Amino acid sequence: MMDRRSFLGRGMLGAGALGLSAGGPTRAASLLLDRDSHIIPIRASIDRMFRVTVCLRPFRAAGPRIEAEEVGRKLVIHNYGHGGSGWSLSWGSAAVAVGKAMEVSPKEVAVIGAGAMGLTAALTAQRAGLAVTIYAKEQFPDVRSARATGTWSPDSRVAMEKDVDSGFGDRWESMARTSFAAFQGFLGSAGDPVEWTDRYALSDLSPVQRQAAPPEEATGFSRLEHRLHDITPRSQPLGPGEHPFPTAFAYRNSSLTFNVADLSRQLMSDFLIAGGKVVPMTFHEPNDIMKLKQKVIINCTGYGARALWKDESVIPVRGQIAWLIPQAGVTYGVYHKSLNILARRDGIVVQEVGENDWFGYNDANETPDRQAAETSVRQVAELFAPRPAAA
Numbered sequence: 001m002m003d004r005r006s007f008l009g010r011g012m013l014g015a016g017a018l019g020l021s022a023g024g025p026t027r028a029a030s031l032l033l034d035r036d037s038h039i040i041p042i043r044a045s046i047d048r049m050f051r052v053t054v055c056l057r058p059f060r061a062a063g064p065r066i067e068a069e070e071v072g073r074k075l076v077i078h079n080y081g082h083g084g085s086g087w088s089l090s091w092g093s094a095a096v097a098v099g100k101a102m103e104v105s106p107k108e109v110a111v112i113g114a115g116a117m118g119l120t121a122a123l124t125a126q127r128a129g130l131a132v133t134i135y136a137k138e139q140f141p142d143v144r145s146a147r148a149t150g151t152w153s154p155d156s157r158v159a160m161e162k163d164v165d166s167g168f169g170d171r172w173e174s175m176a177r178t179s180f181a182a183f184q185g186f187l188g189s190a191g192d193p194v195e196w197t198d199r200y201a202l203s204d205l206s207p208v209q210r211q212a213a214p215p216e217e218a219t220g221f222s223r224l225e226h227r228l229h230d231i232t233p234r235s236q237p238l239g240p241g242e243h244p245f246p247t248a249f250a251y252r253n254s255s256l257t258f259n260v261a262d263l264s265r266q267l268m269s270d271f272l273i274a275g276g277k278v279v280p281m282t283f284h285e286p287n288d289i290m291k292l293k294q295k296v297i298i299n300c301t302g303y304g305a306r307a308l309w310k311d312e313s314v315i316p317v318r319g320q321i322a323w324l325i326p327q328a329g330v331t332y333g334v335y336h337k338s339l340n341i342l343a344r345r346d347g348i349v350v351q352e353v354g355e356n357d358w359f360g361y362n363d364a365n366e367t368p369d370r371q372a373a374e375t376s377v378r379q380v381a382e383l384f385a386p387r388p389a390a391a
């Protein structure tokens with residue numbers, strides 16, 4: 001998300017920039033039709049939109065809750081509240097949570113929840129030698145994790161700067177590095193559960209103008225990704241004629257994409273192959289955990305923790321995705337104005353992300369807004385529309 005942030009924060013020009021950049025459009029139009037171009041245009045039309053989904057990011061101002069709590073005779077290790085960074089931080093967070101469970105040397109653990117956090121915690125516990133049972137109300141594809149964008153975004157709405165303790169940055173960095181390393185293990189696997197893909201942040205500002213632009217407006221959300229600059233690629237400016245988009249510049253970067261359908265299938269298969277069990281179960285209050293035979297429980301209930309644990313520090317941050325039919329050869333992402341597009345194997349994500357991280361904050365409405373989805377798809381169509389050749 002770093003590119004988008006820098007891009008939006010440095011005074012990106014508005015819709016009027018479309019098709020107006022000197023020298024850009026003519027070449028751009030021809031590149032769009034160029035069979036050798038790496039960038040195959042997205043066929044964005046309403047009839048190719050096959051679903052609209054909404055997800056709630058489980059945001060906590062103090063950052064994810066990863067701590068132990070004694071509930072009666074049980075030891076509960078909480079592992080929830082990862083905001084917009086749950087997939088990205090999942091393995092690192094699981095390592096911390098399982099580490100806390102191991103302090104009492106259990107032979108088996110229960111994991112509540114089968115989303116990104118539940119599956120990675122369960123696998124991490126298995127790899128530590130424990131017998132693991134997952135108890136969950138929903139499984140993939142019905143969990144909220146299934147409705148994520150699917151990009152490496154480890155500091156997206158993960159905390160508020162003023163609310164974190166002094167050790168948070170270091171803990172976050174350790175989790176992010178652990179996760180980043182763990183995801184490398186999925187590269188090249190059948191089904192491409194994880195892969196590197198290019199992202200283009202579109203702008204009419206040259207690199208020099210971008211550099212001189214006023215700094216991004218502070219929103220109060222923690223910004224930590226700069227801590228990972230040694231392991232993540234730099235963005236490269238592509239000038240007029242070097243890219244097919246309607247803006248003068250496209251800043252190209254590469255990032256990890258999570259093809260969530262296949263990733264979740266692989267996580268669940270690995271868990272079951274290693275002897276894990278899944279039991280459908282809904283918990284209505286914390287005392288319901290007394291029914292479980294396991295003494296140690298890892299609580300990965302995501303936004304569900306707000307109701308189950310009566311934890312009002314979990315704030316919903318709504319996000320909606322319009323899904324376009326996947327296209328062969330289209331495996332890249334685009335940030336343009338407040339639009340985020342990411343082509344995955346299981347669908348092309350089209351997402352309105354607003355002007356800043358406050359977009360969708362404290363909005364628990366999970367009903368899809370079809371009209372808003374269609375508006376976003378029309379914006380994508382405009383981006384890839386053929387443009388007139390220069391006279």
Ligand SMILES: Cc1cc2nc3c(=O)[nH]c(=O)nc-3n(C[C@H](O)[C@H](O)[C@H](O)COP(=O)(O)OP(=O)(O)OC[C@H]3O[C@@H](n4cnc5c(N)ncnc54)[C@H](O)[C@@H]3O)c2cc1C
Pocket residue numbers: 054055056057058079080081082083084085086087088089112113114115116117118135136137138139143144145146147148149150151152153154281282283284300301302303304305308317318319320321
């Ligand atoms: C629009 C959007 C885009 C996102 N994009 C990205 C992204 O690109 N990259 C990224 O890293 N993160 C992204 N996120 C964030 C990420 O999706 C979340 O942080 C993550 O899904 C949280 O996972 P989880 O396992 O904690 O929660 P969930 O997926 O909600 O899983 C919770 C589990 O607990 C179970 N559960 C809950 N309550 C109960 C109960 N009472 N009894 C029994 N079971 C219960 C549920 O059934 C489910 O199995 C995005 C979020 C949204 C909304």
